[in-house]
Amino acid sequence: MDNVRIIEVKKSVYANNDLEANKNREVLKAQNTYLMNLMSSPGSGKTTMLVSTINRLKEKLKIGIIEADIDSDVDALTIHQTGVKVNQLHNGGSCHLDAGMVMSGLNDLHAEALDFVVVENIGNLICPAGYDLGQNLKVMILSVPEGDDKPLKYPKMFQSTDVLLISKIDTVSVFNFDFEALERRVKKLNPTMKIFKLSALTGEGMEAWTDYLLESVKKWRESNG
């Protein structure tokens, strides 16, 4: 798989993450590249949702993906099959990415030639919430099997994110998941959070989500450019 490069990245001891994130923002603005930070628990279906999103947008946008994991390149190989540019960050065991790591990924992708880049963050509902990567949009996934009580336990993630994708809704008959209770808990923490319910497997809800995303990318690129 010669098209998936693995990049070993380390936290810089001296780096101020907010400064690095601001640098990313400046560089991305100058390149007119829109950056989305995708976060969730392990196993919530980030990669599957991403593949479905890519396939719906890849004729309309030049897309690149930065995969991040402590180990392995299974997700990058999956993304590679969609035909978009992808690389894989290994971050030395840390529970989140920082802005400097993301800049390494962007440089490797030659993001200046891309319209839209997604960083698939480390699977974790805690650490990534505190790290600005210089993104335009913070998106989190909560899958139905994880349960509707998660905003109670991981409030910071729900507070600091722009969009919530409730995924694997095709499995709702198997799990005791109360959408109304979930939305009530989310809105209490983050009244402006945008919520989409979807299943990457059946395709339900994918169009509303990708329409929203395409519109967001286009709007920003036009206002920027």
Added chain:
Amino acid sequence: MDNVRIIEVKKSVYANNDLEANKNREVLKAQNTYLMNLMSSPGSGKTTMLVSTINRLKEKLKIGIIEADIDSDVDALTIHQTGVKVNQLHNGGSCHLDAGMVMSGLNDLHAEALDFVVVENIGNLICPAGYDLGQNLKVMILSVPEGDDKPLKYPKMFQSTDVLLISKIDTVSVFNFDFEALERRVKKLNPTMKIFKLSALTGEGMEAWTDYLLESVKKWRESNG
């Protein structure tokens, strides 16, 4: 709910976790109290599995539970309904517990009067792997909806844990989960890891797991004194 106390715990800046964990071990040995550290992703079903385990063992052992979350006390309230002693740690937003936090929980429970204590760690497959709590047994849960590729992505957790509970096996018809592939990946990382497949919902596999656990607790307590 006057029986669920919430304890705010903070990481001690000066603490050496390994020294603190050794202290916990000494104290627990002197008290003849067996400690289990339970870890997993958010939403893998730790609390549901724990309730089912407690109900099968509570007539045979004096049990106490230490719940840990960044926020809320929903899990402690659920455990409270089983009738065993429980408290709730809030750890100030950290992605793991340390040994000093657990000692606060043990003291609050009066663990000297208990045979068996479970710490339900923060929902996370990364940070808790690196922190010895002074436990006798490290147990992790991987739920079927999370997928069989998790050992590839979170190797340290699988390497450093004694027992793997594969949970929610009643949902296997809905998810593409390859038990053989999972076991092959696990055994490569941790050849002595003990694996149980179970569903707290249907009860399948629960007896083998709780028999093993009861035997482990009894053996240690007898050898100890």
